[in-house]
Amino acid sequence: MGFSRTAEQQEIREQTLRICADFGDDYWLRKDREGTFPEEFFRAMADGGWLGVAMPQEYGGAGLGITEASVMMQAVAESGACMSGASAIHMNIFGLNPVVVFGTEAQKRRMLPPLIAGADKACFGVTEPNVGLNTTELKTRAERVGDRYVVNGQKMWISTAQVATKILLLARTTPLDQVRKKTDGLSLFYTTLDRSKVEIRLIEKMGRHAVDSNMLFFDGLEIPEEDRIGEEGKGFRYILHGMNPERILIAAEAVGIGRAALAKASNYAKERIVFGRPIGQNQGIQHPLARCWAHLEAADLMTFKAAELYDQGQECGAEANAAKYLAGEAGFTAAETAVMTHGGMGYAQEYHVERYLRESLIPRIAPVSRELILSHIAERVLGLAKSY
Amino acid sequence: MKLLVPVKRVVDYNVKVRVKADGTGVETANVKMSMNPFDEIGVEEAVRLKEKGVATEIVAVSCGPAACAEQIRTALAMGADRGILVEHDGVLEPLAVAKLLKALVAKESPDLVILGKQAIDDDMNATGQMLAALLGWAQGTYASKIEAADGGLLVTREVDGGLERIQLKLPAIVTTDLRLNEPRYASLPNIMKARKKPIENVKPADLGVDVTPRLTVLKVAEPPTRQAGKKVASVAELVDKLRNEAKVI
Ligand SMILES: Cc1cc2nc3c(=O)[nH]c(=O)nc-3n(C[C@H](O)[C@H](O)[C@H](O)COP(=O)(O)OP(=O)(O)OC[C@H]3O[C@@H](n4cnc5c(N)ncnc54)[C@H](O)[C@@H]3O)c2cc1C
Ligand SMILES: Cc1cc2nc3c(=O)[nH]c(=O)nc-3n(C[C@H](O)[C@H](O)[C@H](O)COP(=O)(O)OP(=O)(O)OC[C@H]3O[C@@H](n4cnc5c(N)ncnc54)[C@H](O)[C@@H]3O)c2cc1C
Numbered sequence: 272m273g274f275s276r277t278a279e280q281q282e283i284r285e286q287t288l289r290i291c292a293d294f295g296d297d298y299w300l301r302k303d304r305e306g307t308f309p310e311e312f313f314r315a316m317a318d319g320g321w322l323g324v325a326m327p328q329e330y331g332g333a334g335l336g337i338t339e340a341s342v343m344m345q346a347v348a349e350s351g352a353c354m355s356g357a358s359a360i361h362m363n364i365f366g367l368n369p370v371v372v373f374g375t376e377a378q379k380r381r382m383l384p385p386l387i388a389g390a391d392k393a394c395f396g397v398t399e400p401n402v403g404l405n406t407t408e409l410k411t412r413a414e415r416v417g418d419r420y421v422v423n424g425q426k427m428w429i430s431t432a433q434v435a436t437k438i439l440l441l442a443r444t445t446p447l448d449q450v451r452k453k454t455d456g457l458s459l460f461y462t463t464l465d466r467s468k469v470e471i472r473l474i475e476k477m478g479r480h481a482v483d484s485n486m487l488f489f490d491g492l493e494i495p496e497e498d499r500i501g502e503e504g505k506g507f508r509y510i511l512h513g514m515n516p517e518r519i520l521i522a523a524e525a526v527g528i529g530r531a532a533l534a535k536a537s538n539y540a541k542e543r544i545v546f547g548r549p550i551g552q553n554q555g556i557q558h559p560l561a562r563c564w565a566h567l568e569a570a571d572l573m574t575f576k577a578a579e580l581y582d583q584g585q586e587c588g589a590e591a592n593a594a595k596y597l598a599g600e601a602g603f604t605a606a607e608t609a610v611m612t613h614g615g616m617g618y619a620q621e622y623h624v625e626r627y628l629r630e631s632l633i634p635r636i637a638p639v640s641r642e643l644i645l646s647h648i649a650e651r652v653l654g655l656a657k658s659y
Numbered sequence: 660m661k662l663l664v665p666v667k668r669v670v671d672y673n674v675k676v677r678v679k680a681d682g683t684g685v686e687t688a689n690v691k692m693s694m695n696p697f698d699e700i701g702v703e704e705a706v707r708l709k710e711k712g713v714a715t716e717i718v719a720v721s722c723g724p725a726a727c728a729e730q731i732r733t734a735l736a737m738g739a740d741r742g743i744l745v746e747h748d749g750v751l752e753p754l755a756v757a758k759l760l761k762a763l764v765a766k767e768s769p770d771l772v773i774l775g776k777q778a779i780d781d782d783m784n785a786t787g788q789m790l791a792a793l794l795g796w797a798q799g800t801y802a803s804k805i806e807a808a809d810g811g812l813l814v815t816r817e818v819d820g821g822l823e824r825i826q827l828k829l830p831a832i833v834t835t836d837l838r839l840n841e842p843r844y845a846s847l848p849n850i851m852k853a854r855k856k857p858i859e860n861v862k863p864a865d866l867g868v869d870v871t872p873r874l875t876v877l878k879v880a881e882p883p884t885r886q887a888g889k890k891v892a893s894v895a896e897l898v899d900k901l902r903n904e905a906k907v908i
Pocket of ligand 1: 394395396397398399402403404405427428429430431484633636637638639640641642643646658659
C-alpha cells in the first residue's frame with residue numbers, strides 16, 4: 272500500500288482547492304444563514320467536469336477510482352465548505368453507482384450524462400421514519416400496475432430533495448410476509464421526482480442549512496418500468512454494493528472537516544495573547560490540538576486503505592466501516608476542540624468553527640450510525656454473535 | 660503561429676516564506692510549490708490565442724529540477740500541447756535561462772515567446788528582456804492586452820503613468836502583467852488529457868549552454884519587522900512628531 276498520493280491525485284487536490292478558494296468561509300456562512308442551496312459552487316464543480324470524477328469515461332466521466340473521488344471530496348470539505356459543500360455534490364459523484372453496475376446500456380446513456388454535467392440533481396431515498404437502520408423492513412410500497420409502478424409511503428431525511436430533479440428510490444415491490452429472504456422484495460428505481468405526486472417537507476435541523484433534508488410523502492407517484500434498475504426484488508443488494516464507497520467518501524469528508532477546524536484553531540492559538548503569551552504556548556491548548564492531528568491522520572490512512580482495496584476490487588467492508596467510524600469521531604473531536612480553543616469566539620459565527628462543529632455531527636450519524644458499525648465489526652471481523 | 664511559453668516552478672504565493680537558518684536562501688523543503696502566477700497568465704493568453712485561431716501550437720517549457728514537470732503538466736492541463744523540461748538541479752540565473760530559451764527557440768522556431776514579467780521568487784524581471792536581446796527580437800513587456808494586427812501584434816503595455824500601445828513585428832517576445840487576463844482553472848477532463856501529452860526531457864549540456872551562476876549571494880535576511888503606527892490627536896502634534904521624532908521635515 273502506498274502512503275503518498277500520486278502526482279495526479281495531488282493535482283486533483285490542488286485544483287479542487289483552487290476552485291473552492293472562490294467559495295470561502297463567508298460564502299458558506301451566508302448560505303448556511305439563508306438556507307439556500309450553493310448553486311454557484313455546484314455549477315463551478317460541474318463546469319470543471321469534477322462531478323464525473325468516478326463515473327465511466329463512455330458517459331462523460333473521468334473514469335477514476337474512489338481514491339481520487341475521496342481526494343477531491345476531502346479537499347472540498349477541508350476548504351471550509353465542510354458538509355455544505357460535500358453534500359451539495361455528493362450524490363452526483365457516486366450516487367448512481369448502482370446504475371453503472373446494474374443498469375442497462377440504454378439506462379446509462381439516459382441517466383449518467385445529465386448527472387455528470389450537473390443538469391440533473393438527484394436525491395437518495397432510503398431512510399424511513401418507522402424503520403430506522405433496519406433497512407430490510409422498509410415499508411414504502413411500489414406496486415406494479417401494468418408496465419409501471421405506483422409508489423405510496425414515506426421517506427425521511429432525504430437530502431437535496433428541495434432542489435433535486437431525480438430520485439434514486441428504494442421501495443418494496445413484494446410485501447415482507449411474501450418474500451423468501453428478508454433481503455428480497457425491495458426494488459431500486461431512478462426516476463423523475465414529480466412534485467405533483469410527492470410532497471416534500473423540509474426538516475428543520477442543526478446545521479448544513481444550505482443543503483436541505485426532507486420528509487417525503489409519496490401519493491401515487493408513477494414510475495415507468497424502464498426506470499427500474501436491475502431486477503425486481505433485488506434492490507437491497509444493489510444498494511449494498513454502493514455502501515462501502517459511500518462510507519469511504521464520507522470518511523474522507525469528515526477528515527476534511529477536522530483539518531479545516533484544526534487549521535483555524537492552530538492559527539488562532541498562535542495569535543491570541545492571554546496572560547502575556549499566545550494561548551498556543553500552553554500545553555493545555557497544544558496537546559488537544561496535536562492529539563486531533565494524530566487521530567485525523569490515522570483516520571485518513573484507514574480511509575485511503577479502504578479506498579485502495581475498493582479500487583483493486585477487494586473486499587473492504589470492515590475497513591470502509593472502520594474508516595467512517597474513526598473519521599467521524601476524529602472530525603467531530605477536532606471541530607469541538609477548535610471551538611474550545613477559540614474560547615468565547617469559538618461560539619461566534621464569524622470564526623466559522625461553530626458551523627464546522629454543527630456539520631461534523633452528520634458523518635457520525637449518517638449514512639450509518641457508530642453503533643451499527645461497531646456491531647458489524649464485532650460480528651464480521653471478531654466473529655461475535657450478531658446483536659441486531 | 661507557434662508559441663513558446665516558459666513556466667517557472669516557484670514557492671506558492673500563499674506560502675509565507677521563511678529564511679533558512681544559515682542565511683543562504685529561503686526554505687523550500689516541504690513548502691508548496693506552484694507555477695509562477697505571471698507565467699500562468701502567459702499560458703492563459705497563449706491558450707486564448709489558440710482558441711481564437713491565431714495560434715496553432717503551444718509548447719510549455721520549464722527549466723529546473725525534475726519536479727518542474729508538475730508545472731508543465733499544469734500548463735498542459737490548461738491547454739498547452741506539449742512540454743519541454745530542461746532539467747537542471749541547482750541555481751539558474753535569468754541569463755542562463757535566457758540562453759537555454761534561446762537554444763530552444765533555435766530548435767523549435769516559435770513566432771512568439773510569452774513570459775511572465777517576473778517570477779515571484781527572486782523578482783528579477785530580466786529573463787524576457789535578456790531573451791529579446793540575445794535573439795534580437797522585438798519585445799513588448801508588461802503587457803495588459805495582446806491583439807493580432809497586420810501580421811504582427813498590437814501590445815498594450817502598463818508603463819509608469821499610463822498605458823502604451825506598440826506594434827510588434829514577429830517573431831517577438833511578450834512579457835505578461837497582472838491585468839492581461841484571469842487564468843482559468845484546469846478542468847478534470849483536461850487534467851486527464853494532459854497526462855497523455857508528451858514532455859520532452861533535455862539537459863543544458865544537450866543545448867550547449869553553460870549555466871554556471873555568475874552572481875554570488877552574500878546573505879538572505881528577513882526584512883525588519885514593521886513597527887506599530889502611532890495615533891496623534893491633532894495636526895500640531897503630527898507636525899511636531901514629524902519634525903522632532905521622525906526628523907523628516
Ligand atoms: C443530515 C442528514 C442527512 C441525511 N440524508 C439522507 C439521505 O439523503 N437519504 C437517506 O436515505 N437518508 C438520509 N439520512 C438518514 C440517515 O442515513 C439515518 O439517519 C441513519 O441511517 C440513522 O438512521 P435513523 O435516523 O433511522 O436512526 P435509528 O435507526 O432510529 O437509530 C437511532 C439510534 O439507535 C441506535 N441503534 C439502532 N439499532 C441499534 C442496535 N441494534 N444496537 C445498538 N444501537 C442501535 C442507532 O445507532 C442510533 O444511535 C440523513 C440523515 C441526516 C442526519
Ligand atoms: C454565549 C456567551 C455569552 C457570554 N456572556 C458574557 C457576559 O454576559 N458577560 C461577560 O463579561 N462575558 C460573557 N461571555 C464571555 C466569556 O465569559 C468568555 O468567552 C470566557 O471567559 C473565555 O474568555 P475568552 O473568550 O476571552 O477566551 P480566551 O481567554 O481567549 O481563551 C481562549 C482559550 O485559551 C485557553 N487559555 C487561556 N489561557 C490559558 C492558559 N494559561 N493555559 C491554558 N489554556 C489557556 C482558554 O481556556 C480558552 O480555551 C460570554 C461568552 C459566550 C460564548
